[in-house]
Each structure stands twice: as C-alpha cells, then as structure tokens.
Amino acid sequence: MCGIVAAASQNNVINILADGLKHLEYRGYDSAGIAVIENKKIHSYKREGHVSELTNILDKKLTSNIGIAHTRWATHGKPSEINAHPHVSDNNIAIVHNGIIENYIEIRDKFFKETKLESDTDSEVLAHLINSYSKENDILDAVYLALKEVKGSYAIAVLDKNNADEIIVARHGSPLLIGVGENVNYIASDAHALIMHTNKFIYLEDGDTASISSKEIKIYDTNKKPVQREIKKSNLSLDSNTKNGYEHFMLKEIFEQPEAVKATIQDRIINNTVPKEILGPNVDKYLSNFNLVQIIACGTSYHAALLAKHWLEKLAGIPCQAEIASEFRYRKHAVQKGTLAVCISQSGETADTLSALRQIKQEDNYVGTVAICNVPESSIARECDSTLITHAGPEIGVASTKAFTTQLVALMLLIIVLGKRFDVTDELEKSLCEQLKTLPTKIKSTLDLDNEIAELSKIFSNKEHALFLGRGSHFPIAREGALKLKEISYIHAEAYAAGELKHGPLAIVDENMPVVAVAPNNVVLEKLKSNLEEVKARGGKLYIFADIKAGFKSDEISQVFEIDAPMNPVAPILFTIPLQLLAYHCAIIKGTNVDMPRNLAKSVTVE
Ligand code: F6R
Numbered sequence: 001m002c003g004i005v006a007a008a009s010q011n012n013v014i015n016i017l018a019d020g021l022k023h024l025e026y027r028g029y030d031s032a033g034i035a036v037i038e039n040k041k042i043h044s045y046k047r048e049g050h051v052s053e054l055t056n057i058l059d060k061k062l063t064s065n066i067g068i069a070h071t072r073w074a075t076h077g078k079p080s081e082i083n084a085h086p087h088v089s090d091n092n093i094a095i096v097h098n099g100i101i102e103n104y105i106e107i108r109d110k111f112f113k114e115t116k117l118e119s120d121t122d123s124e125v126l127a128h129l130i131n132s133y134s135k136e137n138d139i140l141d142a143v144y145l146a147l148k149e150v151k152g153s154y155a156i157a158v159l160d161k162n163n164a165d166e167i168i169v170a171r172h173g174s175p176l177l178i179g180v181g182e183n184v185n186y187i188a189s190d191a192h193a194l195i196m197h198t199n200k201f202i203y204l205e206d207g208d209t210a211s212i213s214s215k216e217i218k219i220y221d222t223n224k225k226p227v228q229r230e231i232k233k234s235n236l237s238l239d240s241n242t243k244n245g246y247e248h249f250m251l252k253e254i255f256e257q258p259e260a261v262k263a264t265i266q267d268r269i270i271n272n273t274v275p276k277e278i279l280g281p282n283v284d285k286y287l288s289n290f291n292l293v294q295i296i297a298c299g300t301s302y303h304a305a306l307l308a309k310h311w312l313e314k315l316a317g318i319p320c321q322a323e324i325a326s327e328f329r330y331r332k333h334a335v336q337k338g339t340l341a342v343c344i345s346q347s348g349e350t351a352d353t354l355s356a357l358r359q360i361k362q363e364d365n366y367v368g369t370v371a372i373c374n375v376p377e378s379s380i381a382r383e384c385d386s387t388l389i390t391h392a393g394p395e396i397g398v399a400s401t402k403a404f405t406t407q408l409v410a411l412m413l414l415i416i417v418l419g420k421r422f423d424v425t426d427e428l429e430k431s432l433c434e435q436l437k438t439l440p441t442k443i444k445s446t447l448d449l450d451n452e453i454a455e456l457s458k459i460f461s462n463k464e465h466a467l468f469l470g471r472g473s474h475f476p477i478a479r480e481g482a483l484k485l486k487e488i489s490y491i492h493a494e495a496y497a498a499g500e501l502k503h504g505p506l507a508i509v510d511e512n513m514p515v516v517a518v519a520p521n522n523v524v525l526e527k528l529k530s531n532l533e534e535v536k537a538r539g540g541k542l543y544i545f546a547d548i549k550a551g552f553k554s555d556e557i558s559q560v561f562e563i564d565a566p567m568n569p570v571a572p573i574l575f576t577i578p579l580q581l582l583a584y585h586c587a588i589i590k591g592t593n594v595d596m597p598r599n600l601a602k603s604v605t606v607e
Pocket of ligand 1: 298299300301302344345346347348349350353398399400401483484487602603604
C-alpha cells in the first residue's frame with residue numbers, strides 16, 4: 001500500500017528515486033510524486049496515474065543530492081495530482097507517507113482550523129504539523145512531537161529545506177527499511193526498490209525514527225534513545241525485478257511455480273520425513289501442548305487457510321478454524337486452552353493479519369504462533385514464534401499465484417510436523433512427502449494446458465459473470481479461481497460449494513452463465529457430477545477441469561480440460577494452475593493491466 005523511496009547521496013539521486021518508484025509501483029499506482037532540495041529550495045513534482053506519467057515530466061536537467069518519492073494507493077482523497085505525495089508545508093517541509101492517520105480530522109481541527117488545506121488527504125495534515133513544530137525545534141524533535149499527536153499507522157520520510165543533508169524517517173505499523181551504501185544511504189518500503197544499488201539493509205522496527213545522510217545513519221527508539229539495528233544481507237536477485245522475457249510478471253510467476261515449490265520443500269523433506277526443526281528453535285514451546293489450530297489470513301492467503309483446515313482435520317485429526325483477519329480482529333473470541341495460531345501472509349505486512357496476530361499474542365490460551373510467509377524480514381515473520389518461509393521468490397504481480405501454491409506446500413509440511421502427535425503415521429508422512437516431491441513435475445505438465453486455456457479465454461472473456469464450483473478440499477480452489485478471474489479480468493465471478501447450487505444460485509444459471517467446475521477424482525465425484533447435471537438441465541455451459549480418471553467427456557454443453565491429478569491430498573494444488581491461466585488469458589483479451597489491476601495494490605498495509 002503505497003511505496004516510499006528516498007536517498008541522500010554525494011551524487012545526483014534523481015535516477016535512484018525514479019527507478020525505485022518503478023520497482024515499487026506494484027504497491028500502489030494511482031499517482032506518484034517526488035520532492036528534492038536544490039539550491040536551498042524544495043522542488044516537488046507530482047502526477048496522477050502511473051510512475052511513467054511522473055518520470056515523463058521530470059526535467060532531464062534536474063539534479064539533487066537528496067530526495068523523497070512516493071507511489072500512491074488512495075485511501076483518503078481520490079487519486080489526483082493534488083492528493084499525490086509528497087505533501088509540502090509552507091515550502092519548508094515535504095513528506096511522503098504510507099499508512100493511515102486515523103485522527104487527522106481531530107489534528108486538523110485542533111491545529112489548523114484557519115489553514116486552507118490543499119488536499120483531501122490525512123497526510124497533508126502531518127506535513128503541516130511537522131512544519132509547525134519545526135519552527136521551534138530541530139527537525140528530529142519536530143517529527144517526534146508531531147508523531148506524538150498521531151493515531152494510526154505510518155511510514156514517513158521527511159525533507160526539511162533548512163536541513164538539506166538529512167532525511168528523517170519513522171515507522172509505526174507500515175514497513176520501512178534503510179539501504180546502506182558508500183557515500184549514499186537509501187530508504188524504501190521494500191528491498192526491491194534498492195537491490196540494484198545495495199544488498200545491505202536495516203529493517204526498522206515499529207516505533208523507530210532515524211536520520212539518514214549520505215555519510216551517516218542514526219536510529220532512535222520511541223523514547224529518542226539511540227539504538228543499533230543489525231545490517232542484514234539480502235539475497236534478492238536483480239532477476240526478480242525483471243520479467244525475464246515474459247510479457248507480464250504474473251505469467252512469469254505462474255510458470256515459476258515448479259521451481260518455487262521445489263525450493264519450498266528443499267531441505268525440509270529428509271528421507272521422506274519432515275523434521276520439526278523446520279519450525280525453528282521455538283517449536284518446543286507449542287508442539288507438545290497445542291490441541292487445536294486457529295488460522296488467520298486475508299484474500300488468497302485465506303483460501304490457503306481454508307484448504308489447510310481440510311487437511312488438518314482430515315489428515316491429522318486436528319481441530320482447526322480458519323478466519324479472515326479483518327473479521328477476526330473485531331470480534332470477541334472464546335479461545336480454547338492450547339490453541340496454536342497460524343498466520344498466512346505472502347507479504348507479511350498485511351495490516352489486518354498483523355493486528356490479529358498482535359491481539360493473539362496478548363491472550364493466554366494461545367500456546368504459540370506460526371507464520372507462513374514469503375518475506376523473511378516482514379513484521380509477521382519476525383513477530384511469530386516460528387516462521388516457515390515460502391521460497392516463492394519475490395511476487396511482483398498483484399494477483400497472487402506462486403505465493404499461493406507455495407503457501408499450500410508449506411502448510412502441508414507444517415501439518416505433517418504438527419500431526420505426528422495426532423493421526424499422521426509414519427506411513428502417511430512418507431506418502432505425503434512423496435506426493436509433495438512429485439508436485440514440481442506435475443505442475444509443469446499442468447502448465448502445458450496454457451494454449452488450450454488461451455483458446456477457451458476467447459469465448460470466456462466475453463462473459464460478464466461466471467460461477468465456479470468445487471466440493472470439499474477443492475472448494476477453496478474454486479474460490480481462488482473466482483477471485484483471480486475477478487481481480488485481473490474484472491469479470492464478476494462467484495464460487496459456490498457445488499452442493500449449495502440448488503439452494504439459490506441455480507436461479508442465475510442459463511445459457512449466458514459460464515460455469516467452471518473443479519472435478520478431481522475423489523469421494524465426492526459422483527455428487528459433483530449430479531450437481532453439474534443440474535447446471536446442464538438449465539442450459540448452463542460447463543467448463544470442467546477434471547482429473548484424467550474422473551470420466552468426463554466434452555460434448556456440446558461441456559468442455560473438459562484434463563489434468564493428471566491423482567486422487568491424493570495435494571491434488572488441489574494442481575487444479576489451481578489452469579484457473580490462474582484462465583484468469584490471465586481473459587485479462588489479456590480484455591486488455592486490462594494484468595500486473596497492476598485497477599483499485600488494488602500488492603501489500604495491504606492499511607485496514
Ligand atoms: C489476491 C491477493 C490478495 C492477497 C491478500 C493478502 O490475488 O494477492 O488477496 O492474498 O491481500 O495478502 P498477504 O498474503 O500478503 O497477506
């Protein structure tokens with residue numbers, strides 16, 4: 001949610017800022033802006049739209065040794081040039097802000113009743129507040145005093161015209177890191193923006209404030225006491241920032257799934273067993289005393305949670321609840337003693353999931369917390385007792401693909417470890433390990449459906465609505481297929497448990513309603529077949545993704561796409577692949593922005 005990049009250098013920083021913004025664009029892309037200090041003046045440039053709109057207007061001769069930049073995902077105030085960051089106060093102070101200042105109206109009414117504000121944003125108020133405190137305090141104190149008034153979440157970078165060598169930054173609830181260079185230091189919301197310049201990063205902690213110049217980095221805690229934070233080396237590769245010959249990041253990431261799954265199981269399956277050590281040194285805190293699992297996640301990660309619930313209960317006999325984090329955090333819970341919490345998050349920064357995790361940590365009946373996460377340095381990964389990293393590599397496309405399938409793989413590894421005290425026998429462990437090891441090859445074969453699905457998309461993309469059906473452990477996959485289709489092709493799609501059709505949704509089935517079915521060869525196959533007959537009888541057109549042994553044949557009403565997905569617990573992972581491809585190809589035909597769909601952003605760091 002919004003991307004921040006900033007730099008203080010002995011050389012010109014304009015290209016650093018412009019390139020950094022391009023790499024952060026997946027976090028928000030409705031407007032962008034940059035502010036630099038040149039000849040003792042703040043110069044600010046802003047544009048509505050993508051980062052390229054901004055870089056097109058930047059004067060080629062513009063130079064500066066210090067600057068801050070921002071790409072926005074609108075929360076307060078519509079996407080527009082006026083609402084774009086940086087917000088400049090009195091030509092003195094410029095700020096970029098990620099997060100939400102919840103009490104900005106109170107602050108505005110208390111301090112700026114007489115001031116005419118330019119924008120509709122919460123952030124502009126903070127710029128004015130810092131500016132007013134800077135009249136009688138140095139800039140670091142001014143930031144501290146201003147932030148004392150603020151309720152909400154923020155990562156900010158502040159430029160002060162009268163202090164042209166340093167940038168002040170602060171974080172509370174939104175990610176921010178410092179990139180360490182030679183005669184240059186950087187700031188960014190994530191390492192992608194800077195990996196072409198440095199692989200050395202300091203991850204700021206909540207409550208930290210820092211002053212950064214080209215020569216020096218000083219970090220302070222909430223009480224303004226100087227603190228040391230470790231410099232970590234990142235192994236992000238430059239490659240992860242490029243499309244590597246693919247037309248879109250999303251397509252590249254779909255095709256990276258065999259490798260991503262391989263990397264996620266690598267070194268975690270040893271002689272067909274999964275050692276508890278994959279959960280790190282704190283595993284003994286909860287392994288012998290938990291007796292049920294509560295999973296929390298949002299969006300696609302929540303779909304992974306739903307499938308994990310099936311697996312935990314069916315394979316391990318462990319009771320499990322899965323809940324959307326934004327609901328979980330605002331209701332009262334009857335928590336049973338011995339509950340283990342599992343948070344699933346690709347980014348590890350999703351505000352609702354993080355906040356739910358923090359609530360859980362206050363509650364005695366939870367015996368431990370486990371993160372399934374793709375970003376090792378993220379808040380969720382750092383704040384859980386154990387973290388199982390999905391080695392998907394950076395996911396840039398806003399629609400989650402390889403992060404989802406690797407989350408499922410990591411969840412299966414977790415279930416094997418947790419389940420040994422319950423129903424996971426040595427024999428079942430061996431069989432699940434073998435199934436996981438065959439996945440990369442099976443995903444590769446499933447990707448061969450690409451051309452066939454591209455053809456199907458020519459018909460499908462004309463539709464305005466679609467229904468996705470699945471049963472049992474494949475219902476979460478149908479839900480994920482529907483989410484993928486709507487988020488990138490803007491075709492309205494809903495998923496139903498196939499048995500629910502006749503309880504209402506069947507009323508909308510006619511020849512204009514495509515119905516996509518996920519049809520594994522499992523115990524509910526015959527039931528699913530009956531549900532699909534109900535669709536056919538109403539003239540609904542069927543697109544069935546079926547296991548080769550499920551016995552479906554194409555006819556004038558149904559088109560069948562065969563997948564080699566033997567009847568075993570990991571089969572749902574394979575059925576995910578064609579649904580990702582369907583969404584992708586429909587989006588291409590509809591001409592939407594596949595990697596940056598409208599109204600969305602990759603990392604949802606606001607509620
Ligand atoms: C959809 C998608 C989102 C995310 C959700 C949670 O394709 O990517 O629904 O899954 O915003 O994000 P994380 O997993 O980062 O917590």
